[in-house]
Amino acid sequence: xxxxxxxxxxxxxxxxxxVPVYNERNTLVEILRxxxxxxxxxxxxxxxxxxDDGSTDGTRDVLQQLGDSTVRVVMHDQNRGKGAALRxxxxxxxxxxxxxxxxxxxxxxxxxxxLLLPVLRGRARVVYGSRFTGERRNMxxxxxxxxxxxxxxxxxxxxxxxxxxxxxxxxxxxxxxESLGLRADRFDVEPExxxxxxxRGIRIYEVPISYTGREVDEGKKITWRDGFAALWxxxxxxxxx
Numbered sequence: 161x162x163x164x165x166x167x168x169x170x171x172x173x174x175x176x177x178x179v180p181v182y183n184e185r186n187t188l189v190e191i192l193r194x195x196x197x198x199x200x201x202x203x204x205x206x207x208x209x210x211x212d213d214g215s216t217d218g219t220r221d222v223l224q225q226l227g228d229s230t231v232r233v234v235m236h237d238q239n240r241g242k243g244a245a246l247r248x249x250x251x252x253x254x255x256x257x258x259x260x261x262x263x264x265x266x267x268x269x270x271x272x273x274x275l276l277l278p279v280l281r282g283r284a285r286v287v288y289g290s291r292f293t294g295e296r297r298n299m300x301x302x303x304x305x306x307x308x309x310x311x312x313x314x315x316x317x318x319x320x321x322x323x324x325x326x327x328x329x330x331x332x333x334x335x336x337x338e339s340l341g342l343r344a345d346r347f348d349v350e351p352e353x354x355x356x357x358x359x360r361g362i363r364i365y366e367v368p369i370s371y372t373g374r375e376v377d378e379g380k381k382i383t384w385r386d387g388f389a390a391l392w393x394x395x396x397x398x399x400x401x
Contacts, residue, residue, distance in 0.1 A: 165361040169285040170333055172276065174205040176258045178249030180242045181210055183217040184263040192226055194269045195261065201273065201280060207232065210263075211249045214239035243342060243349030250337050258337050262328045271369040275331045278365045285336055286357055288322070289329030289369035303373070306387045310351070313391060317398045318358040322366065325354050326390070329369055336362070348389040355397035 177195060181188065195208055208231045212220055216239075223233050234248055250258055257279060261267065271289060278284040292308075307326050314325045330353060344352045357364060 164363070167285075169279055169282060170256050170335070172204055172256050172279050174207065174255035175200065175272075175276070176207050176209060176249075176253035176255030176334065177261050178246060178253060178258055179208065179210045179261045179263050180213060180245035180249065181215060181219060181223075181263045182213040182239060182242075182245070183215045183219060185215070185217045185219045185222055187265045188219060188222050188263055189226065191261070191263045191265060191269070192231060196230060198269045198272050201276060204276070205255075206230075207253070207255055209234065209249045209252050211245040211252075212236060213241065213245040241345035241349075242347055243344040243352070246349055247342055250334070250342075253334055255334055257331055258334045259331045260328055266372055267328050268370050268372070271329070274367045274369060275329060278367065279331065284363070284365035285333040286362055287331040287365045287367060288324060288327050289331075290322075290324040290366045291327055291369060291371040291373075292323045293366070293368040310387065310390050310394070313394055314351070314354060314358075317394055318355065320358055320364065322354070322364060324366070326350050327369075332357075344393065346389065348393045351390045351393040352397065355394055359397065 179191070192208070192210075200206055210223060210231060211234045212223055213236045220235070232252065234252055236245065236248065246260060259272065259275065261269065267289070275287045275289055278287050307324065311322050311325045314320065314322055332353075336357070340353065340356045342349060342352055354364070
């Protein structure tokens with residue numbers, strides 16, 4: 161039995177938002193506009209860190225025009241995967257908490273205050289935004305089944321009750337994030353994060369978020385193969401260090 165970690169969450173004075181980007185030229189300007197427009201609680205600063213993961217569709221040209229004092233841009237010379245981009249973003253973050261934000265408009269930054277509230281109230285070090293408890297554009301059935309199956313597997317293996325393990329919206333105490341020692345390069349970083357947090361006995365707080373899902377013909381990059389990788393990751397970290 162894993163001992164529960166009930167250590168108090170650090171105060172939130174600065175929020176670091178990490179945006180892994182790969183070939184998102186068409187949505188990048190809009191997501192940055194939305195991120196800049198979010199009204200954060202009083203006393204909370206923001207820093208926006210965009211990690212371009214070797215884009216080849218003109219995204220880099222857009223970023224060169226958008227980078228300013230409010231947006232820090234970090235470039236990968238070649239495509240290495242979401243996990244690698246996320247690690248780079250965390251290495252460059254200096255906020256008290258790190259929030260992961262995809263650049264594809266599936267997740268709306270207007271939901272940030274919902275994620276921040278449990279932290280501001282001192283109730284959580286880790287907050288996930290659940291796509292299955294809030295307003296959403298319904299995803300295809302097979303994607304729904306895959307997501308629910310992976311969340312169920314997580315709950316069985318790690319004795320928890322998450323509704324959405326694969327969510328992009330993960331708000332995590334930066335020092336905790338850094339200490340996880342993430343190794344995954346691709347989308348299997350999502351179950352790796354969750355498994356390592358739960359193995360430390362840290363409870364994950366969930367809040368409902370809105371969701372406008374894309375499909376493959378609209379640019380969605382995750383596939384059924386990533387589902388198998390996620391399942392293996394959950395099993396691997398449950399029974400190994």
